[in-house]
Amino acid sequence: MSEFIPLSVPSLQGNEWQYIKECLDTEWVSTAGKYVDKFENSICDLTQAKYAVACVNGTAALHIALKIIGVTSDDEVIVPTLTFISPINAVKYVNASPIFMDCDEYYTIDCEKTIEFILTETEFKNGASYNKRSGKRIPAIIIVHVFGNAVNVFELLSICRERNIRVVEDSAESIGSYYIQEPLLNKYTGTIGDIGCYSFNGNKIITCGGGGMIVTNDEEYGRKARYLTTQAKDDEVRYIHHEVGYNYRLTNIQAALGVAQLEQLQKYITIKKTNYLLYKNQIDNIEGLSLAEVPQFANSNYWLYCLRIDQEEYGKNREELLKFLLENQIQSRPVWYLNHMQRPYQKCQNYKIEQAYIQLERTLNIPCSVNITSRQIERVIEVLQNGKK
Ligand SMILES: Cc1ncc(COP(=O)(O)O)c(C=O)c1O
Structure with missing residues (x-):
């Protein structure tokens, strides 16, 4: 019988053992430690994003991205229908509803139809876009760089900016992909919208076992991402919390794996x-x-x-x-x-x-x-x- 050939499994051939051993030897195994910082810094170095916040997985990253933008119940978020379900569920986690778009030849969201939808099916009033059919506000769109394919988003980006629709990039599958055409020349997927989210699940090109990362160039979004993913602590010593936070921080062990993988x-x-x-x-x-x-x-x-x-x-x-x-x-x-x-x-x-x-x-x-x-x-x-x- 011939050997089984799996679809997509991790390759752990670099410094993974060494870095994880160091976590165990030094007993820095939880959410603090040098590898969490190093992983975030390495992602900033690679993508040129100004801020990176490590979290437990890509789904949590998407959830937080929508929270930060301020998507709430009674809002709607534009999403592609062809994608892993995680970004759609993230919309539900903040009690909003998805509006589904078609895909193009590269399996990514059909930007032409999405632009048509925004221009003909929404109205812009008081600084926000509203769905003519439901009357609901559309504060965000999630584009997904499916299979590592960068979305053909050039024109859509400026329409979204004009219409005050924030762009979340689900870059779970596309770490390392970048544009080679103006006006996005040399920009990495995850850094061209308002907030980008990566996944380091076991089936991705590089993995932490499980892990995710939020990237942004907006200082306030970066601060908020760190705050919300670490239980929203307003006073770390006295445990004062002014908001509902989440236990979404990546551990040092997972980050150690991530750092070793990113090197490769x-x-x-x-x-x-x-x-x-x-x-x-x-x-x-x-x-x-x-x-x-x-x-x-x-x-x-x-x-x-x-x-x-x-x-x-x-x-x-x-x-x-x-x-x-x-x-x-x-x-x-x-x-x-x-x-x-x-x-x-x-x-x-x-x-x-x-x-x-x-x-x-x-x-x-x-x-x-x-x-x-x-x-x-x-x-x-x-x-x-x-x-x-
Ligand atoms: C397109 C897409 N979005 C989001 C996710 C969610 O990432 P995670 O599994 O790390 O939660 C994945 C993969 O798992 C994905 O493929």
Whole structure:
């Protein structure tokens, strides 16, 4: 029986043992310690964000981002339907409602349709945008750099600024991706809106086991993020709290892992790009299959690879191919079930969703771990060739 090839698993080949051992040896295992500070500083160095606040995971980071912006009950937040559910749930955590948008060819939010929605379906009065249909305020949008693909957000950013809609970037999957076109030239995903959120979950390009980071260039947002993620202490000695805070701080052990992983990020991105090209050269020659392009206006971190299936030509649909790959010990995964169809969100507004259905039906993510070998990639390609009817 051939060995199992997983979809995306961590690669721990740097200073992880050494840094974690140091935490254990020095007994700095909790939320204070040099690695938490170092991790935050290293993220600022990489992304050029002015402020970074480490937290327990990416979902907590998104929750806090919406709190800081002041999203509350009776507000609405624009979100993409095609994404992991976490940013949508974050909207619910602050008792607001999502409005779902379609996706584009790169699986990220369709910015053209979103602009159309803002211009035609909202009105701007007293310094805020309101949904004409519901009458509710729309203080924020969450864009998601899905699979490491930077969102084509150039124009949308300025419309949001004009309409006083704050931009939260869910950069959970896109650490290391940056724009290579003006006016965002050399800007990292996570730093172009008002607040960016990263995830260091085990399946991401680098991991803390579990972990997240809030980044911003706004001093007050940075201060508030630190305050809210550390129980909102107004007097640390006497335990005075003027607001409801959260126990969302990352531990030193997790941060130690994060620091060691971050040291290897550039190497990992290079490996991921090489493997992407290795796959792409051969998959694009299989009739009915192709590997989705990444945006040309950014340098991507190539987190997950998207296999596109033309069922007519290939002779198998997504589910059949998923099953066939698994029978051959290869893990693959469809993109997330669309959020506007998930049970908690079925009654929420959605706007002209078309492309997302197509992308869902025709896409499978295929193995992309940093430590996948070229032999394993060859085997995936061979199985894909054999799968054609
Ligand atoms: C797009 C997206 N947003 C948010 C998250 C949430 O991050 P976490 O798992 O660290 O809470 C993830 C991944 O897990 C994600 O893929």
